[in-house]
Amino acid sequence: MTGLGPERLSLNTATVRAQWTLAQCVDGCARHAIAGIAPWRDKLHEMGVTVAARAIRDAGLQVSGLCRGGWFTQSGRLDQTVIDDNRRAVDEAAELGAACLVMVVGGLADASRDLPGARALVEDGLAATLDYARTQGVRVAIEPLHPMYAADRACVNTMRHALDLCDRLGDGIGCAVDVYHVWWDPELEAQILRAGAARLMAFHICDWLVPTRDLLVDRGMMGDGIIDIARLRGLVEAQGFTGLNEVEIFSEANWWKADPDEVLKTMIRRAAAC
Numbered sequence: 662m663t664g665l666g667p668e669r670l671s672l673n674t675a676t677v678r679a680q681w682t683l684a685q686c687v688d689g690c691a692r693h694a695i696a697g698i699a700p701w702r703d704k705l706h707e708m709g710v711t712v713a714a715r716a717i718r719d720a721g722l723q724v725s726g727l728c729r730g731g732w733f734t735q736s737g738r739l740d741q742t743v744i745d746d747n748r749r750a751v752d753e754a755a756e757l758g759a760a761c762l763v764m765v766v767g768g769l770a771d772a773s774r775d776l777p778g779a780r781a782l783v784e785d786g787l788a789a790t791l792d793y794a795r796t797q798g799v800r801v802a803i804e805p806l807h808p809m810y811a812a813d814r815a816c817v818n819t820m821r822h823a824l825d826l827c828d829r830l831g832d833g834i835g836c837a838v839d840v841y842h843v844w845w846d847p848e849l850e851a852q853i854l855r856a857g858a859a860r861l862m863a864f865h866i867c868d869w870l871v872p873t874r875d876l877l878v879d880r881g882m883m884g885d886g887i888i889d890i891a892r893l894r895g896l897v898e899a900q901g902f903t904g905l906n907e908v909e910i911f912s913e914a915n916w917w918k919a920d921p922d923e924v925l926k927t928m929i930r931r932a933a934a935c
């Protein structure tokens with residue numbers, strides 16, 4: 662397996678979230694010959710969806726995913742405003758020609774201890790969103806999050822759980838595999854095999870630092886931590902995944918303080934060893 666070149670990379674805008682607007686991210690990808698981009702919706706809305714879609718097309722970039730839909734659980738019931746927002750996210754993903762709409766499904770409802778209830782809500786919310794996404798030709802990708810986020814971000818925490826949901830929900834839904842969230846899972850290999858090409862919709866890379874000093878914003882650059890990214894990439898590619906390798910690094914103390922062009926250069930250099 663050869664290392665990754667920039668023609669196989671995508672920049673998740675979170676990686677330079679503190680430094681760059683979406684327009685600057687698009688220019689930066691073009692300047693560094695990075696093949697794709699994955700916008701977060703706050704940056705997308707700042708720029709305007711139609712303007713952004715045109716800029717991304719004009720720069721010749723692929724969109725490896727739109728971050729993010731989901732967040733179904735907060736009020737403790739299936740909230741119409743949340744469903745409507747997810748429909749808008751589907752529309753935006755369609756306009757961008759995104760490979761998928763990434764779903765961060767939500768944790769426990771506020772002040773709740775009802776984990777089974779939250780998981781049931783997630784399934785209902787995904788079903789409602791998927792019904793609409795199918796009509797727009799948008800693929801929905803559940804991103805299982807590391808279990809440390811089960812309370813406040815996502816109560817789907819393993820590939821097995823995500824794929825169980827996919828099995829029940831049918832076509833058009835799969836997984837976003839983020840190495841940061843799933844590297845530890847002893848079932849990972851078997852579940853990637855189970856997913857197959859059609860349900861492997863995104864592959865996010867970064868590294869797990871030891872020690873990790875913050876649950877959310879202390880992700881590492883590839884090569885600075887303990888994840889065997891090359892092995893995990895080999896597993897998804899062996900199943901037929903041909904999408905871009907999306908670099909998604911939340912790093913308040915380090916990469917968000919760096920010169921963003923240096924961040925992109927470092928990304929490219931480090932990915933070559935993955």
Ligand code: ZN
Binds near residue numbers: 804839865909
């Ligand atoms: Zn991710």
